Amino acid sequence: MQIQPILAALRRHRLATLLIALEIALACAVLCNACFLIANRIALIHLDSGVDQSSLATVQLTGYEDNQANDLNARVLAGFRGIPGMQSVSVLNSIPFGARRGTAGMTLDQAGQKFGGVVEFYVGGPGSLKALGVKLVAGRGPQMDDFQAFTGLMPNNASVQITRALANHLWPGADPLGKTFWLGDLQYRVVGVIDHLVRPDPGGWPGDRKDWSIFVPAQTGVFLSGSYLLRADPKDLPRVLREARDMVRKIAPDAVLDQEGSKALDDLRAEGFQKDRAMIGMLVGVIAALLLVTALGIVGLASFWVQQRRRQIGIRRAIGATRNDILRYFQIENFLIVSGGIALGMLLAYALNLVLMQHYELPRLPLYYLPIGALILWGLGQLAVLGPALRAAAVSPVVATRSV
């Protein structure tokens, strides 16, 4: 099959060809970037929290006075531990995907000049880090005497565990164990590195920052109370949580149960990512509509061309072209137009990605999205043109002898 005559024919329909090519180009740009956005959101929804979420739940109590806090802790811990199936109950200020109480900016020097970043301080009582189920990759976990009593926001001079992502950010290439950092005047020493421990609100943070967390061991007390981490077998968890919630009224009548915040971590996680799910749905809808409209455009224009060229097709058939030749002709023609559109579309896709990167903290579009987008559009083009091309191939040679 010669391409020359096809190009010659296309030159006579410059405007229509250009329009379809432009439509393909725009579709290519939107398609690549929308797919990339979807992939990003899916990655966010499936991010590794580092904790055994399906075994964990939280109960949040508020509304009690400072002088009731110690009593509340004692009663809740003792009461909850009596629930059959409960594996552990501990106090933890912030909860992955839940309450956020330890977000603060830390520095690498006492003077506060070398800013380290805004991180999450998980201040937890005995047993809480173990209950979370995080994986320790270097150093040690908290020991009994690491849990010290404190007043104010957080204990001072504590030995802490930090995530690998945060360690790599603060001391790239160096061993983080033994390093110190400050929060205002409070000093901390790193004694352990954990694989992953997600922030309570990962959706709001780009890239690795989702994992910038620090575990600070502390005694429960006035400043560490009301926020409980429950661990049970995933099978028992719904019942254990229900019993714990019901028990609050009896053992802590003065406290207010935070209905929205006291849930299984899996549920909190699903709620947290609901808007990302909605966005994925919307993007999938747009892509589907986009492909549909593009295909309809190709069908419309190809049908028009087939009808316009009925006589020429008839003549070609009369002088020896097979049905296959005619079919190929329209398929190659479509391939050429779509290819032109894709070439321009790749540039557009890249430009659109640059704009998105500027406004939405999006990473750079990986190059492999471009050939995938191209394949989809080529496939779509061939599919759309098949109907009109088959109709063209069915034109009888007799047409050549009639004046239409």
Add this chain to the structure above:
Amino acid sequence: MFAYYLDLAFRSLKRNKVLTALMVIAIAVGIGASMTTLTVMRLLSGDPIPARSAHLFYAQIDPDPTPGDRKEPYDVIDYQSAVDLWSAHRADRQTLIIESPVRMRAPDVNLPATMPTMASITADFFSMFDVPFQYGNGWTAEDDTKRAQVAVISADLNQKLFGGANSVGRTLRLRDTDVRIIGVLKPWRPSPLFYMVAGAHYANGDTADLYSKTEDVFTPFFTGLELNDGNFSQYTCWHLPDHPGHLRNSPCVWVRLWVQLGDSSKVAAYKQFLDGYAAQQKVLGRVARPQNTRLRSLMQWLDYEGVVPSDVRLQTWLAFAFLAICLFNTIGLLLAKFLRRGGEIGVRRALGATRGAVFAQCLVEAGMVGLIGGLVGWLLALAGLWLVRQQSVPYADLAHLDASMFLLTFVLAIAASLLAGVLPALRASRLPLGLQLKTL
């Protein structure tokens, strides 16, 4: 002539139903998508209080005494500056705003205690922001200074606690203090909750929560401060506070100050007053950057804070890119349609129709496609908004198509189709006459 063109357009559209349907679908889907997102966008980026916004200003100074160069002050101010500026009464109206979660019960209602958010504000709040009352009233400036134990509650809370009855005079227990309800609001839903907006520009576009409902309980500023002491959270601090939650004399910023200024000379005078205050505090050693004062109007403030959620902006861009694709598609299809009728156009031209007449006829046909597309697009937009309302976002309940957006749907649809029709119509009207007649 127009009626004749309409008739021609109608006949022509009827003749090739498939092509017509393709064009209508393209326009409708594009219009449906863009009107859905445009409605949400307008809802979220609009003026929350059109009658007043031009006269409402958000006052900021930079109370951080630590040296260093920061371009912008913190989003909120410290207690001392806030109360100093407020008690000077230099604006037409002014209000301080703080919020805190408070334990609340109605002693004579048999419902468990809850933890609603309490806004503690000064008397001008209600008149400044045109807050509508169902029952009773706000409090007076005297109540502010006397620390009167009164409260105003939202329509929602009134419904929950008292079944919507007139609850003025009844008692609410906030933490351990009994306050008397003196006012019940009508349903009031500023979008966004503009007077609370602060820190949004750090939220990476995750700002949907700014569109949630108003607080349930409003108390006088100093009353609230006293009864809920220890439960306030700071926006940020330059030193750790000695007692978390007790922020009155802490090195922290946490108070909002809104002022109402009637005209531009008053705005200039108030800015001067702010600058003067900052300079004076610099002398006292309490302020390091006296130049960091700001007096933004409400809309400037919302703009600076970037309140529209980035997801919504992204959806809007996406929808318009999609509309552009639909337009290209329609141009192509219209071109095919008009050029296929070369013979017919040739006859009309040969019988004396001018190029302009042919052009107009083609445009009328394009406009008709737009009108039908707009109608279908309107239905699609309604469906789209229904989908938005099913989402669990705080602004879901607000997503409705109002009369102006309904009109805009058709304007946009017809404008888009006319735009798409120009090029094909131009082509059709310039077809070489003889050639077309010969092929007949």
